[in-house]
Amino acid sequence: MKICGSLLTVLLFTLFITADISWAWQGKVVKINDGDSIEVLHDGIAEKIRLYGIDCPEKQQDFGQKAKEFTSDRVFSKIVDVDPVVKDRYGRTVGIVYQGSRRSLNEDLVNNGYAWVYPQYCDRSQCREWTKQEKEAKARKTGLWAMNSPLPPWNFRRNKGKDSSHWPTSDSRQNGTYHGNVSSGIFHKPGCKGYYCANCNAFFATRNEALAAGYKPCGFCRP
Numbered sequence: 001m002k003i004c005g006s007l008l009t010v011l012l013f014t015l016f017i018t019a020d021i022s023w024a025w026q027g028k029v030v031k032i033n034d035g036d037s038i039e040v041l042h043d044g045i046a047e048k049i050r051l052y053g054i055d056c057p058e059k060q061q062d063f064g065q066k067a068k069e070f071t072s073d074r075v076f077s078k079i080v081d082v083d084p085v086v087k088d089r090y091g092r093t094v095g096i097v098y099q100g101s102r103r104s105l106n107e108d109l110v111n112n113g114y115a116w117v118y119p120q121y122c123d124r125s126q127c128r129e130w131t132k133q134e135k136e137a138k139a140r141k142t143g144l145w146a147m148n149s150p151l152p153p154w155n156f157r158r159n160k161g162k163d164s165s166h167w168p169t170s171d172s173r174q175n176g177t178y179h180g181n182v183s184s185g186i187f188h189k190p191g192c193k194g195y196y197c198a199n200c201n202a203f204f205a206t207r208n209e210a211l212a213a214g215y216k217p218c219g220f221c222r223p
């Protein structure tokens, strides 16, 4: 009976873990929208990918075009691996893109001075290394760091009154008490390990609201 119980725990735990993982996938890059925004074929459909944790200068800003060219030279028409991290509020995949065994495109853009690390949205372990590389790019005056006081794109967008054009606002992630996983259809309450899962992009003020939307309560936090 005791063995049975622990097996069940292991099984439930495994189910819980796998429910929140988005697997990496591979596809051909068919379009470059921006330095930090590309389209990759996924099961025959072009899927928009916003590069995670970084922000390239906007097209109207200095180095915006160069950042786009850099991304294009690096991955256009190539097969890449997409590691999805989160979905933004438009349902767009935000992820890390790899091509071959080289470092990620995200990191490469930072390293070559074509992107800022976006501190507000960079919370993975890699971000520390990326921030270090940003400092080094600054010290070398590489890319946009050759300019005297480059304006971070998020400030540029805010000045133009259209910030967060492609990012979830910080309150959109906290708006509501319950977080629903749009992929598994399971919702969590605060404090649960699954509360900030990659696909937790549905927000509900009440438990009933989540249930009414067809979400099922998580078996661990029992919301």
Ligand SMILES: [Zn+2]
Binding pocket: 187, 188, 189, 192, 193, 194, 195, 218, 219, 220, 221, 222
């Ligand atoms: Zn939960």
